[in-house]
Amino acid sequence: MHLMTRRGFTQSAFTLLTLTTACSLFNAHAQNWPDKPVRMIVPVGAGAAPDVIARIVGERLATAWGQGVVVDNRPGAGGIPGMSALAKSARDGYTIGFVPAAMGTITPLVFKNPQFNPETELSAVATVGISPLMLAVPANSGIQSVADLARYAKANPGKVNFAAPQLNSLPHLAGEMVSKAGGMGLFTVPFRAPPEAVSAVLAGDAMLTIDGVPGLLQHVKSGRLRAIGVTSAKRLPGIDVPAVSETYPGYEAIGWFQIIVPTGTPQAVIERINSDVNRITASPEVAARLAEMGVYPRQDSVATARSFFDEQHKAMKRLVADLGILAQ
Structure with a gap:
């Protein structure tokens, strides 16, 4: 049988007291925060x-x-x-x-x-x-949907430019996901900022860009761009644009x-x-x-x-x- 010495008992009691005090201070801190x-x-x-x-x-x-x-x-x-x-x-x-x-x-x-x-x-x-993203193409391109984009890209390999707002940004990766899902082989052109990527599509230098909804919606409403998809799992309320997942199930970015x-x-x-x-x-x-x-x-x-x-x-x-x- 183990017998605790007085010194050992004192040390154990001190340790327990220290832990109890620390916990009390910790709880008091949390209760008084901030x-x-x-x-x-x-x-x-x-x-x-x-x-x-x-x-x-x-x-x-x-x-x-x-x-x-x-x-x-x-x-x-x-x-x-x-x-x-x-x-x-x-x-x-x-x-x-x-x-x-x-x-x-x-x-x-x-x-x-x-x-x-x-x-x-x-x-x-x-x-x-x-914050879902939106896919947009020039309104005069004839591309009406993500499926149309895939067909066009496959018929014109290496010729469909994707204007990515920034290298390795979420819109860039979302575009690479679309390209991979549809076997499109899009040619990615990274820009420094979203406005530059949008300008490239408006000028006809790129077929596709992807960005946050507000940044593109104004151009969609003006008739200069056409929205062909949103990257949320389902359609967004108040915006009559198909989700990419309707064409490629499981897609979400x-x-x-x-x-x-x-x-x-x-x-x-x-x-x-x-x-x-x-x-x-x-x-x-x-x-x-x-x-x-x-x-x-x-x-x-x-x-x-x-x-x-x-x-x-x-x-x-x-x-x-x-x-x-x-x-x-």
Whole structure:
């Protein structure tokens, strides 16, 4: 039989007291959070669409929390400065990230040294919304559908230019997915920004471009472009354009925005953020503002938000591997 010495008992009691005190302090911290301003890292420049959405959400979080939410823009290099800063931040709930899909799931795959690992260093907290893309061709092209595009591309191998808004961006990969699904063999021409890609199609220098719905819809309404598909799993409400999945079942390539924190952030804080973000995105005013930017709000539990992120990350991994894209 083991007999504990007085010294051993004292040490065990001290350890238990220390752990109990630490847990009490931890719980008190979570209950009192936030008692100072919260920093929101946004891995894009000020004024870009994700930044505008981040500020809409941030303003309302500040009201809900009674503390300032300071937007910290960290643009450049596929979002690496912002994402790496988020991953290396203190795990106390006072640094959160507003993360677009490309920065969270594509950047880690196409850069040799992304400086962050989304699988081990970051945790999704809440999904703000999804942002489907639209496929558009010149209105005078005679191409009426995705199936028409495939037939034309096969009849004219190597001659159908796809104006990609940016190399290895979500629209670029979405276009490569369409090309692969339909055996089209599209010739990809990457541009520096979406307006340049759109201009190429408007000028007749390219047959196809893919971008967010708002950026293309104005040209569709003016009659200069024809929308032939959207990349969501189903048709979008209020937009009479077929989903690409109607032609190629299982196809989906959507943008999204999530609130993400460093792994190890207190669970009580995570649950609080999730609840407040869901309440904000469910409000009619915010939903209307997001809709103007082609974002469809959704309310997820923490577990669902994390599963969604994991699924999207795995899908991008498979796609990058299938396309043979090498990290640069």
